Amino acid sequence: MEQELIHDLAAAYALDALDESERREFEEHLASCEQCSEELVGLGDAAAALAYVAEGPAPPAALRERLLDRVHEDRAPNVVPLRRRFALPAVASFAVVAAAAAIVLGVWAAGLSSSLDRKDAIARVLGDPTATSVSLGQSSRVSIGKDGQAVLVSRLSTAPPGKTYEVWVIPARGSAKPAGLFRVGRSASPMLLSRTVPEGAQLGISIERRGGAPHPTNILFVSSSA
């Protein structure tokens, strides 16, 4: 097919309006055509937007159950299970947090640099299939990559005025080390911890006066060993 013609197939491809052989042909072309790949980003968004117009009834609840059962069965048997985590009582009352804004918001990473390095590190950790996942309460989760780099994703309520959340790395021996501050925002940006997490360390989140503290004074959540 002539080049200008095959470029023109990007829209039909985005709309799934190609038959199988046309689709294959376009995908082969796509692999080597940066222009089409770029164009397809916007055309794909526009085509997907049409999905919102096709509103219908809610899917039956049984579909969700069936899907999640399938997903559960589908888990690769060779995946190393996450280490068993222990249930630890939180040291402080959740009321401190609950008293803050009632809206559940995502993380606003205080001082999160937009440097590409940091974004890369976040993407690397979140995309690492071998990373360990640690829960901190029901609203926060830390992913720890092989090199100990760790990313926090949290949907804690906004810290009260004048307060901040502080993340702690608690080594097996020694005292808790500060690993970053955050308040909260709707964007729920994943936050790269400023400190790597050694094997066997625990993680904690405390609530502190704005600016943070050298030692945790009001721990909200503690994980089991990472």
Added chain:
Amino acid sequence: MNLRVLPAAARRPASRDHSGFPDEALLALVAREDEEALAALYDRYSRVAYGLALRVVRDPALAEDAVQEAFLAVWRSAAGFRSDRAKPSTWILTLVHRRAVDVVRREERRRAVPLETTEQLDAYGLATDEEIELTDRRRLVQEALRQLPDEQREALELAYYAGLTQSELAERLSVPLGTIKSRMFTGLRRLRDILAEAGLDEPLAEL
């Protein structure tokens, strides 16, 4: 109230824990076989996905199959998702649409069904708070569609919702294939520009 740090694996996948996470983070977690993250993505997009699949395949059981297959594909191929190539929502809805189209193309009976455009299918009212955003989004896309010339809108809607190939579409509408191609191309580009101007590039509420 004392909170306990619960082992995630002990719980039935429920999206509550993840419901505030951005799509990208959920997909990254899904890539690591986090079932709760998949459940959260399902809860966020299943309504749109099922509506879309039902619109294309016109049969509840087949629509469920398409949605299930699409989310299984999300589960299995999340590690291959490339954020520079698509937004997560686009990627997910593209998988749903592709499955629905594949299903409907195997079904001969669709050829007997009259074609409809969005104007004729407007029966489902959405009322609950959590669905208001979906309704808003729907209205925005509908308004954008109305700004397109009739032939372009028709080409987009029939291609996307009826699952017809461009050749089938040309035949059904009795116009040359080249005309269909250019209507789809010009129409989709214009739709993209209108939607971008209207700000429809945010993911669904991450609440």
